[in-house]
Amino acid sequence: MRSTGFFLASPSRQSMVMVVVVLLAAIKSTAAAQLSQNYYASTCPNVETLVRGAVTKKLQETFNAAPGTLRLFFHDCFVRGCDASVLLAGPDDEHSAGPDATLSPDALDLITRAKAAVDGDPQCSNKVSCADILALATRDVVSQAGGPNYQVELGRLDGKVATRAIVKHSLPGASFNLDQLNKLFAANGLTQTDMIALSGGHTIGVTHCDKFVRRLYTFKGSSAASRGPPMNLVFLRQMRQTCPLNYSPSAFAMLDAVTPTKFDNGYFQTLQQMKGLLASDQVLFADRRSRATVNYFAANQTAFFDAFVAAMTKLGRIGIKTAADGEIRRVCTKVN
Ligand code: HEM
């Protein structure tokens, strides 16, 4: 099934998409069996402590690394699977393409430092993959920002290729509606509930004006509908000050207007208050098919945390590389 012949036999775009989905499902089912929580028990028993130490130190310097790292992990997993391909630098690097161009330099720095901390232990040197370090660091930024602490499955290998060209259509867009969101997440083996819980990652971090300015003004030639779901009017006026028509490219606002730097269920309350900045966020409350889940997570943080952990675990199983197509990188930005 993985032969190129199969691709050649399916020339239409539609069937290509189907092949990719089927392929992804096939990779996923074999991959889940290979991951385990104690994968490094004999090769690097201190790996969790080493990564956590690097995360704590970086977050003391800048909180930005917390949302940055969470987003980095999501983008890594959705583009070619959780294989640290997002970290590779070079002519075909992913992290300067499309939505990845706004990935956080602080997050990339955090992973470099966590890798150095792990390799600084002689027992661990070159034994832990960059993909696993990213998965562990992500858990640590979430828990240190106030979110759930959870066991991370380990045993991912690092991919040997990055591909700029697939970044854009592998990731969701800020103007996606519920059907578009569900379709992309389903192609990655995730349910609507998983998608809503993972969108709760927007409980920390920022979005730049270009991602939501269309929601603040009606531009010539664009319909009122292109502004997306309705926004709280007082908040809308505030956001017009943050993002005037001649906004600066560096201007931004917090994704969770309620508790912007705490990993909690404030994001879902933000949506209830019609203060979601991205159309793809506010649509989760606007669409009747997803509103009940938003209300449930807004009312019950434990339920959100449980669903988030379950969905992160599934996210972390996407497209795992095996010895045939993976390795443990010595330097996270370069294949060996
Ligand atoms: C559901 C579809 C999603 C869309 C359309 C989306 C889109 C975006 C956009 C446009 C930004 C702002 C980028 C910028 O202006 O710099 C952003 C930021 C962010 N996203 Fe998402 N995202 C989605 C899902 C997720 C998921 C599943 C996670 C993780 C579980 C996540 C984590 C984050 C975080 C933490 C930030 C803030 C980054 C920072 O402050 O450095 N997002 N997202």
Ligand SMILES: *[C@@H]1O[C@H](CO)[C@@H](O)[C@H](O)[C@H]1NC(C)=O
């Ligand atoms: C909140 O969710 C948790 C986990 O799903 C559940 O055990 C608990 O009963 C819920 N609490 C309320 C008040 O509904």
